[in-house]
Amino acid sequence: MKLNTQNNFSSFWLGDTFKTKSLIENDVEQKPKVDYIKLASYQRAISNFVNIVTSKNIPVKFSSRGESYTDGEVVTISAKLDDKLFDSSVGLALHEGSHILLSDFGFLKRLGSTIPKTFYEATASKGLTRTETKMLIKNMLNYVEDRRIDNYVITTAPGYKGYYLSMYDKYFNNNQVGKGLKSDEMTETNLDSYMFRIINFTNTDTNLDALPGLRDIWNILDLRNISRLDSTGKAFQVAYDMSKVIINNLDNVDAQDKYNQIKKKINQELESSPIFNNDDDSGYGDFSKQRIKQAMDNYQASSNYEKLLSEVSDEAKYMGDKKFTKNINQLLQEIYNGLTDDEKSDFRKKLDRVLEKQKKFLEGKISKRKLSKKDIQQVNAISESGTEYKDVLTESRHENSLSRWNNEKSAKVVVVNKFTKTLVDSELFPNTISNWRYDWSERQRLILEGLRLGKMLGKKLQIRGEQRLLKNTRLKSGRIDKRLVAELGFNNENVFHNIEVEKYPDGFLHISLDASGSMSGKSFDNSLTCAIAIIQAVDMIPNFDVVFSLRGTTDRYSGGADLPLLLYAYDSRVDKISKVRKLFKHLHCGSTTPEGLCYEAVMNDMITTTDKMDSYFLNFSDGMPMYSNDTMYYQGDDARKHTRDMVNKMRKMGIKVLSYFINDRYYGEDNEAMNTFREMYGSDAEEIDILSIPAVARTMNNLFLEK
Numbered sequence: 001m002k003l004n005t006q007n008n009f010s011s012f013w014l015g016d017t018f019k020t021k022s023l024i025e026n027d028v029e030q031k032p033k034v035d036y037i038k039l040a041s042y043q044r045a046i047s048n049f050v051n052i053v054t055s056k057n058i059p060v061k062f063s064s065r066g067e068s069y070t071d072g073e074v075v076t077i078s079a080k081l082d083d084k085l086f087d088s089s090v091g092l093a094l095h096e097g098s099h100i101l102l103s104d105f106g107f108l109k110r111l112g113s114t115i116p117k118t119f120y121e122a123t124a125s126k127g128l129t130r131t132e133t134k135m136l137i138k139n140m141l142n143y144v145e146d147r148r149i150d151n152y153v154i155t156t157a158p159g160y161k162g163y164y165l166s167m168y169d170k171y172f173n174n175n176q177v178g179k180g181l182k183s184d185e186m187t188e189t190n191l192d193s194y195m196f197r198i199i200n201f202t203n204t205d206t207n208l209d210a211l212p213g214l215r216d217i218w219n220i221l222d223l224r225n226i227s228r229l230d231s232t233g234k235a236f237q238v239a240y241d242m243s244k245v246i247i248n249n250l251d252n253v254d255a256q257d258k259y260n261q262i263k264k265k266i267n268q269e270l271e272s273s274p275i276f277n278n279d280d281d282s283g284y285g286d287f288s289k290q291r292i293k294q295a296m297d298n299y300q301a302s303s304n305y306e307k308l309l310s311e312v313s314d315e316a317k318y319m320g321d322k323k324f325t326k327n328i329n330q331l332l333q334e335i336y337n338g339l340t341d342d343e344k345s346d347f348r349k350k351l352d353r354v355l356e357k358q359k360k361f362l363e364g365k366i367s368k369r370k371l372s373k374k375d376i377q378q379v380n381a382i383s384e385s386g387t388e389y390k391d392v393l394t395e396s397r398h399e400n401s402l403s404r405w406n407n408e409k410s411a412k413v414v415v416v417n418k419f420t421k422t423l424v425d426s427e428l429f430p431n432t433i434s435n436w437r438y439d440w441s442e443r444q445r446l447i448l449e450g451l452r453l454g455k456m457l458g459k460k461l462q463i464r465g466e467q468r469l470l471k472n473t474r475l476k477s478g479r480i481d482k483r484l485v486a487e488l489g490f491n492n493e494n495v496f497h498n499i500e501v502e503k504y505p506d507g508f509l510h511i512s513l514d515a516s517g518s519m520s521g522k523s524f525d526n527s528l529t530c531a532i533a534i535i536q537a538v539d540m541i542p543n544f545d546v547v548f549s550l551r552g553t554t555d556r557y558s559g560g561a562d563l564p565l566l567l568y569a570y571d572s573r574v575d576k577i578s579k580v581r582k583l584f585k586h587l588h589c590g591s592t593t594p595e596g597l598c599y600e601a602v603m604n605d606m607i608t609t610t611d612k613m614d615s616y617f618l619n620f621s622d623g624m625p626m627y628s629n630d631t632m633y634y635q636g637d638d639a640r641k642h643t644r645d646m647v648n649k650m651r652k653m654g655i656k657v658l659s660y661f662i663n664d665r666y667y668g669e670d671n672e673a674m675n676t677f678r679e680m681y682g683s684d685a686e687e688i689d690i691l692s693i694p695a696v697a698r699t700m701n702n703l704f705l706e707k
Helices: 011-017 036-054 086-102 105-109 117-124 130-156 158-171 175-182 191-199 214-221 223-228 232-249 255-272 284-298 305-319 322-337 346-363 373-385 399-405 421-426 440-465 482-490 522-539 578-586 595-601 636-652 672-681 693-704
Strands: 060-062 075-077 388-392 411-416 467-475 496-503 506-514 544-553 564-571 613-621 627-629 632-634 656-661
Touching: 036 060, 036 075, 036 086, 036 158, 036 373, 036 388, 060 373, 075 086, 086 130, 086 158, 105 232, 117 130, 117 232, 130 158, 130 191, 130 223, 130 232, 130 346, 158 346, 175 346, 191 214, 191 232, 191 346, 214 223, 214 232, 255 284, 255 305, 255 322, 284 305, 305 322, 373 421, 388 595, 411 595, 421 578, 440 522, 440 578, 440 693, 506 522, 506 595, 522 544, 522 578, 522 613, 522 693, 564 578, 564 595, 595 636, 613 693, 632 636, 636 656, 636 672, 656 672, 656 693
Parallel strands: 060 075, 411 564, 506 544, 506 613, 613 656
Antiparallel strands: 388 411, 467 496, 544 564, 627 632
16 A cells, blocks of 8 residues: 555655554554554654754654653654654654754743733733733744744755645644634634634634734734744744734633632532542541632632632542543633633534644644553664665566465565664564573574684685785886896896786675574574684675674564564674674574575665675575465475575676575485575585585685685
8 A cells, every 4th residue: 555645745755665554553353563663764764854954963752651842852753653644744843853953942941031020910900810821922932933943944945845734734724723714713802712813824714804903913923024033032022012912902801700600610510529429437528628618718809710720620639530620620711711611612612622732733742642661662672773674576576476475566574784782682573583592601602613713714714805916027117126227238228117916806795694493403503603703704804894694584573473584683894793792692593484585675785796896695594485474475486586586686796606505404315405505596505514614714715716
């Protein structure tokens, strides 16, 4: 399944990798499955966008809570990656990242003291508390600041405009908002009506005559010239001027009347609450009810309904009455809006929910699908290791297997680009990486033995790092040979020489080890020891690099999906030999054999032979390709042909291929298995004692020193 057509911007970098509707899928019979690789890929992609736009290394993380906000340091993204939400999620991450780049979070923290005292006095005459006043200014500032920073990014990086438009379509330009703007709803002269009309100025259905002073606010904002605001301080001044127009047009509210409405509502809630009317022997319900009634009497004179509601809410929480607590928390909003929840139409209730989401957007408190702490650790392990999906079998499928593969256009291989201790601890790939063994000491002994043998082997291979000098003398041109200067007196003009330097090009070796279950025991141990020896030997050659990988399957990864896996365990270009000592004891075999699939997945990583580089590929395996899962059947002639095609493709790149056949079983006198093995890997496939240094040195020298 391709991405939803709405995602015209994300699709070019997400590609067909994201083929599921959601990366956290609900299953009726099982717990939700989390695809850590896709989540990590999404996280990396979003991070790249944020870093490009902001030119800062801003962390992008998943939320471990249901709600998150931009704190000036980190961008938090949702783990819900429905294909309809890709573009808007990118836009939201860019929006939060640009806040970190451009907004003055210190100014926002000082906002309460920045508001003039005269403004608090003006709002008090309208029945607003100090907290409500601060929230009004904050909401206006958040709105102006959003317009300022979004305009900056869209004008300086217009290629990202599509992501922002998708974000605005989701939060501000949906059908529900449009219907609300064209209706008679949200036309009372209260805070919520002004908020709804103002923060949806960019909607094409906006009506500047819906509220008194709304057109004046539009002119103060002056969206067409929003670029004039180059700081949070300047955005505050505009927000403050907009807020003054709102306050001037609000109806005067009788604070005592508001208090009386609240008192009536509290009494209704008390009488209907089963917890506060529980006639048990403890008497706690009746005692708590009396405390609330006493609080209502205490604040009667001051009409301080805000403190009253706070005390009532605390008492309800203490008694464990969640419904009562929720109703009390909603009460303040309903009172100063002039409508109780019972008086609102169904459509108005929907608009209230839309407005609440928009307010949370302004505050950066977007509700996001959260991950558990364990899931976040797994995603971080995948991200740190650079694990990714690679599509294979994209160009051709073998006809006999097509029906067994469900007509999929491609198959996936998991490629782990970096072997890390974090990945070991995650236990994500138990078929190739084990965090538990009963024979740690024996495995460590094999590693040390491999390093010891490698030093012996390295001495036999160092000729690749040497150079030969050939001096040609008695030439007619070149550099003067001092030993022939005397012959100039005898009319001998051939007194010049030159020196030709003959050396091997730089070298690159990719060692690939079969980690199938049939290799377990002696075969795998000996192969790993030999591979370590070659790694150590090549490490001693100054102009040679080596990469070591394992081929297997993922097994229990991601809720039971069994996918081909290639693990890059060592890369001399970035790793030190000490990594072999520390981590190789965790390498393990217990998979099936997706041979050619793994080769195709990393074909683009193979180094092509050039005049300045010789490239080699060395394989360790014990049999034929054999792999299958619910959607793939990769065995028999088709699998062998595909593997042979991949090996031949390497040879066309100039890569010299050598394959060691690990034979720890009896195949019969004609050794049919070896003959089939040579069909895949060529006539230079070898069956040798891989722990014999002379035998390995002979084959490696034949490979390396061939001109």
